[in-house]
Amino acid sequence: MKLELSRVVQGGCRLGVLKGLGRSGQHSLEVPGCLLYTRCGTVPHLTQDTLHTLTNLPSVTQLTLSTIAEHQEVLEDFKDGFRKFAGLHDTVLYCSLHDPVTPCPAGHITNKTVSVWGSGGRIELTVAKFMALQRTVRPDWYQSMADGETWQSNTSRKRVRKSVDRTLAHLDECLLVHHKTQELQGVAVFGVVEGGDILEERVRSAKETAKRPVAGFCLDGLQTGSMDQALRIQLIAAVTKELPEGKPRLLQGVGRPDEVLACVEAGVDLFESFFPFQVTERGCALCFNFDITPDPERAVLEADEERDTAGETHENGELNLDDQMTSFEINLKDKRYQDDFRPLVEGCGCYCCRNHQRAYLHHLLVTNELLAGVLLMLHNTAHYLAFFGALREALAQDTLDLLKKKVLKEKCGQTKSKE
């Protein structure tokens, strides 16, 4: 893989394309961008035909080892790798260790092992087992095994130091095995930068990981809920200073639009796209505006909406937990949408907005129908991907400040339907 940067803002944002992805090297991914979130190869709620009503899908699909690990035997019997098993044809497979949506119970990591949780319980992974899984899954790209259990507020300095040391040791061992494994030739490995909330440890981890022959870097232990935004940005900025400019940086566990913007400014290239899924699971629809093209008509409409929504703001907590609604979405279970016959977002080209209305989505949610998840996932994914498109465009046009203003002040439309 090769990162071609077209713009670099001093010590901060980067705009470019990650090329040479996949076995044939044919795929590419624009940065800043996100991966397509799945746990087991399928975007939650979507089958191939509903998924492909979406345009401009990321070329890289994320799988999580935590979901796949329990099926190791079946995959080994199958012999042909996860891609064929899941019927995924034209995509690059990236295998992460954990699922950003499901936090792991703490206290199970040792010097030699990390654990993932499958449906049958805890599965302990040594580097050997971790690499055996990679060999069986045959992704195009994976993160090396890492100890990221530093997100709890009372994590000691000693514990943080251990996480850095262990992660480096795991990386070295993974790389050794990787180079000896036939099935993993041509596959990219990302090193993982740890360090909890301690600046010196973060810098140490970054410096050391950068010395290894990895294709790029995962930034771990910084997920939403682990620390406040200001500290996160400070740490990321310090880390990216130590990392080579020409290699991509993937930030794990962060997905909220405001966080994304701040982290891109600190030098992050890639994100996981689990946020639309979380929004879907709480029966909500993303509706924040990221359109900064000047339009006098809309300016008037928005001024009206602002007046209507004043006093209905929903602050995003610093330690916003996964299931808390953000100001970037509307809650379709709310009674006010019962007879709202507008699409989720006016002008959104997704299948849901082209065909259905808020009232129908409200009905599906109230009656617990499966289709609610399908339609919401389609919309939320489309909206989120379009946001990243707008972000890249803003970087290209030097209008990032305008975009930030628009996204950050936005409190999702809570206006009553116009009679």
Next chain:
Amino acid sequence: MAAPIERGVDTNTPEINMSLKKTLSAVSPLTLRIVAECPVTKARACDLVLPHCTVNTPVFMPVGTQGTLKGITVDQLESLGCQICLGNTYHLGMRPGPELIEKANGLHGFMKWKNNLLTDSGGFQMVSLVELSEVTEEGVKFKSPYDGKEILLSPEKSISIQNSLGSDIMMQLDDVVSSTVTGPRVEEAMHRSIRWLDRCIAANKNPDKQNLFAIIQGGLNAELRKICLEEMTQRDVPGFAIGGLSGGEEKDDFWRMVTLSTDHLPREKPRYLMGVGSVCLRAYLHALFKTDTAAMHHVTVHNIAYQVSAGRATAENRYRS
């Protein structure tokens, strides 16, 4: 094979056939074209022309109880070849309610379904939720499971809701008893169903757009069935359903009632056998998908495709024989 009931008119002359057909298409939004008939059995393949599109029969109708088909989009349903599917009056009448659906341009407009819809009367819930209901001549009294309020589902109310839903085929409200019930209740229900059919016909606000089907009752009693058939076929309805079966009775009894009914139903009108169609599939749901709803969607898609092709295969066999 028994001869059809004579009604004092020889309906088999070409002239009368033509004029009957003309009358049918002029007054009812339903036309049945019989494309092929089996020389051995009573099976036939037809084109059932309804307001939204033509339906090729025999057909299995996918069930979209609450205005959606278990996780698949209407586009997916359409590309699977579905020409008609079901909605449930009881559920939709409760949530979101007929007023809202009318505002949304009927159930078609609410779900964005382009092909045909059939709604049942809401009466089947009587059998399935029987502890909660009380049947009187007025209608069925329910206690709403959502707010505990008492509701009366009368023939008039059922048709009113179905008129709001705007389905292409509506079912009469019938007094349903389980086929395992015996005794005077069966006869009472059969006679009441006839009276309720007349009330439904009177209550239908849209006879030019919506087809009201009668439902033949009578349990597993041949005499009662015959009486019901005799009476109901005298009403001018565009189609008939055979009801009160598929509730756990013996297969032999089931078939006997079905064939008795089709012996006495008019040839030129469609016949709907209610509650039949569950297909036992051993769908191999891979362990990997067990936590994802998409797995269910895959199965739904598979099941519907199976049923649609089963219907088609049946029709094709009719063409051949």
